[in-house]
Amino acid sequence: KHSRVTARAHTNIALIKYWGKRDTTLFLPMNSSLSLTLDEFYTDTTVSFIDGDQDVFFLNGVEQPLEECVKISKFIELFRTQSSIKSAVLVESHNHVPTAAGLASSASAFAALGTALNELFVLRMDKQTLSTFVRQGSGSATRSIYGGFVEWQMGIETDGSDSYAIKVDDADWNIAMLTIPVNTRKKEISSREGMKLTVETSPFYPAWVEQAGQDIKAIKQAINNQDFIALGELTEANGMKMHGTMLGANPPFSYWEPLTVKVLQRIREIRGQGIPCYYTMDAGPNVKVICQADKADEIKKLLDQSFPDNTTIISGVGKDAYLLSVE
Ligand code: DP6
DSSP states (O other): OOSEEEEEEEEEEEEEOOOOEEETTTTEESSOEEEEEEEEEEEEEEEEEESSSOOEEEETTEEOOHHHHHHHHHHHHHHHTTSSOOOEEEEEEEEEOOTTOOOOOHHHHHHHHHHHHHHHTTOOOOHHHHHHHHTTTOGGGGGGGSOSEEEEOOOOOTTOTTOOEEEEEOOOSSEEEEEEOSOOSOOSSOHHHHHHHHHHHOTTHHHHHHHHHHHHHHHHHHHHTTOHHHHHHHHHHHHHHHHHHHHTSSSOOOOOOHHHHHHHHHHHHHHHTTOOEEEEOOSSSOEEEEEEGGGHHHHHHHHHHHOTTSOOEEEOBOOOOEEEEEO
16 A cells, blocks of 8 residues: 655646536536647646545645535545545645746646546556546546647547547647736636536537537647648637637626737737747636747747736646656
């Protein structure tokens, strides 16, 4: 029996977005999604058994309030039920996100925790199966089990057994991602609430599901051909379609801020000057840009000139979640 296990998982940014659940308990998505894992942003999580019957959760050295612990405990329970070990667990997590990037993400958090728990409870699940467990902490975490370009296949089974991540490509062909932090405050509408409202009320939602299905096929083709332009165009268009669904919701909502619009416009200008770069946004006002790795410094320089208070962060491609230490 292990006493202490530490795992690391990197965050990921979806190029074809996950937006909407068909099952909110099992975290089953309405559409397949595809992401790029980033090396710059990650979570390290240490788990160990403790006495008593309460799990305890520390984030960046601070003990977390009961409501956060309840979420984590529910997730740990998924692993406990698979194991003969029934002990309570101490979870110590550290997010490694450049200051003020506003990217502290549930994806790397649950992928790191799940990878550590798989070892602590000696379950020996393979990565694909592990991704179905991690999925039940946060949908986007499913994809952080792998590095490179990763697809979360939606699956069709009601028990979620075929809703898992697969690696599509190592993305070792001159790919990078930039993050322009527009506003790093905690968002008012979580992605969980935002997607739920969209599924339930937006008349554009059925069109989203159909489009996402086409986009995922097309982007896998682009990756297969190492066609950066097609990859970028599909990424940008898919993100905008997702944000479009929200304007149709009741009540309508949007994550955009005035500066977001200026950043998007600047990126289109840079592209107009002949430097390929394409944007995407998640459930917040921050902008991410996919570019060729050998152009990243040049694009960062141009963006930093235009937005000196919002320093752009460059990230390369991250790898699979992995164990850092086992005692
Ligand atoms: C817009 O994974 O945060 O970032 O499954 O409810 O935890 P839950 O939601 P979450 O949603 C991510 C939505 C997104 C797009 C994406 O990452 O695919």
